[in-house]
Amino acid sequence: MSWQLAWLAMVPVALIRAGTLAETDTFWQVRAGLLTLDEGTIPSTDPFSWTVHGQAWTLNSWGFNVLVAGAYRLGELPGVALACAALSAVAFGLVLVLARRLGASAGVAGTLLLLTSPLLISWLSARPQLVDYIAVLALVFLLHRLVSGDASAWVLPAIGLLTIAWVNLHAGALLGVAMIAATTVLVFFRSSTRHRGPWCLGALVIAGACALVNPYGVHLLDQTMHVQSSSAGVVAEWQPINPADPLLMTMLILGLIALAVAARRNDVVFTAAIGVAAVASVTAIRILPILLLLALPVLVSFASHRVVLQYLHNRRVVFLPAAVAGVAVVAVMAVMSLGHVGRPDPAQYSSAVVQAIPQNCKVFNSYSLGGFIILQRPDVQVSLDSRNDLYGSHQVLASKQVLDGIGDLNQELTGADCVLVPPASGLAQSLTSNQAWDLRAADTAAELFIRR
Template identity: 60%
Template sequence: MKSWILAWLAFLPFVLIRAENLAESDTFWQVRTGILTIAHARIPSADPFSWTVGGEPWTLNSWGFNVVLGLSYQAAGLVGVALASACLVAVIGGLVLLLARQLGASPVVSACVLLIGTPLLTLYLSARPQLIDYIAVLALVMLLRWLIEVRQPAWPLLAIAVLTIVWVNLHAAALLGVAITGVSILLVCLKRSTRRRSGWFLAALLITMLCSLVNPYGAGLLAQTLQVKSESTVITEWQPFNPADPLQLVMFALGLLGLVVAARRGDAVFTAAIFVAACGSVAAMRVLPIFLLLALPVLASFASHEAVMLYFASRRRMLTQGATAVVVIAVGVAVFNLPFLGRPDPTHFPSASIKAIPPGCKLFNAYRFGGLVILERPDVLVSVDSRNDLYGAERVTQSLRVLDGQVDLDEGLAGADCVLVPPTSGLAGRLRTSADWNLKSAETTAELFIRR
């Protein structure tokens, strides 16, 4: 057990390094929504943040996670948000190692596999409710495997019920658990040694289906999930798997390798989970990290071959020194970055220009900037933010056309008092030469224009 704890501790510096900058626009409006939910003791039902869709019905697919972020922000500002998210990432790493241990992997090999996979996952380990999905899927796989292994499956079923209820209220992606459980039943029934447990898996499927309804929107969760997908066609993370992207290709290849290994071993639960994640990844690249995370424990077990262990033993001193050097460097970087923990990524967000926005201004803004404006300037109404399911694909597309300077200024900026857009955008170039707009603030990330 000591070796497994050391493997997990070696992962923590990389967690802190990732937590340095908050780079996702979602994080900021989720914090403000969490604060709003806490203040009014109810979930918002209409949009309070924009002037383009203000007052329209709004369904929150992560109300519980928003509250967690809101509480973290109230306790310690954005540093608290970053630390809360870092804790969730640490749990993800711990679950990967626990599953690898359950599969008989070596702690040294598992640590290496986890650290090799971490750079591939870095972009996805941001302060967003998807962190809950990663934890929940890994935990569900562990519980489903226990349904096969333990003598009294009642307590794993109870744990699955609790997990599903918590999951669906933190993030509405709990239907993924239903799919994994459903495919697991088919594979359990096909294998003679596990067929006798099929009744327990049917019970698990029923539990995940019923417990997924224990949320403020009930059965409306499914319709809301489908709406998010249909209204996100212009968002990169909702695009299908792109084999021309090297990062996606490597992640997908490792996931497929994990699927092949799990299938050859006859591991019904891991095969089902990785298969469902593979299908999800083909449909939307945002599922890729789940695909890879599920494959890592399987790959760690596969790599813990006797020949590999003999090589490790023969090169123990060299490998120990190398691993120690990597961890020490990571610790140094993490410590150096501590003063910047939780800051909005300065390469993406214009903090000074957001502060310079006139009070009460109706702002036309770039898609990425909306979330931080909502958090830091609640007195300012935005034109769009990353709640693409609220705005719809048509409004988001129109906003991008205005940003590119492809429409008439009077028509595209009708109703806006000020504009916050990247200086490289077509709209910024046109506003600099317009007699109707005045440049008030300029940064490398954005320029703020005020209507004269």
């Protein structure tokens, strides 16, 4: 019962994040999923823009797109938000399952999860990375069973099925293959686990083969590399870790502490998985939440030492009310979020201004507004959205210059009938005094200009 209570204490954290949709990817992914469901096939060319319309398009999260599209049909954006909150809750549950397997205390596990939730909450947006969080934890659970020899017969096919599901929901499954490879190396390296080496090698072969069971086959590996190269220097989460950022460094340090603990315990699975995640996090901060989720079970089990437990027990009169108060505060925040669950961030997105776009208009828009326009107005075409692999970093950066009002704007806006950008942008300020453009609609999030 104590473990169930620890999990219930984390559910409000997932609901808080569901209160507002702030990630531009979410919106075009819903529309892409709806298109897949309607046509019965995965789109192969771009249908949403006028700048690269008809260009070949590889979807690295087609399964997740269909998942959120189904939730959208059932409950529109609140349905999408709640479905993704459920995925976050599953990830929290798997952290607790792994902590219990490592001999942790339920009370310590629930407390540490709640204390570290501020580090994680911003990463729990409605995106396919939620699938990665679940799949990585599930993979580590299976590998732990495999190395310990608990259940070899069913673990190998389970790893295969997990990989197939993962790679079709999100191409992040390739990270799992890397973790299996690192585990296999460590298992063969240590004499006490070497007899499990063939099993791990089998898991690696199965996972590698099953990662190819997707609509694009081996091409998905090239696509993943292309996404990374197109996003580096453009999207913050693809940047290397910034040592001056205290939140990011806290996540990294917690991961490195867990790595040291796992290595000292000779836990080859957690050592390999955390080690791979740590290296990846240094090069791209989007892996940091995976690193922290993997680190938490190790840290919780380390903190569940009998001395610590005795200390907490002796001071339960102080700590228990504090824990209850903390959970109550989070629960109240979650209830408040439910009042606007699935609401697009009003600071970024304006439904009223988007609805004012003339039918079939070719829109020049800011990077963050592209996905929202695609979902709300499928009859119009955007100039850009967050599919960096489709547009390329050069076009993304060039569009940002135009948004800043730099260059020959008349030339840069050739082909566009409408402009939808934030009011504070240099482009909006330039068009306000430009006789060729008429301000049609505006609010604090966006301004819509129509070519005269």
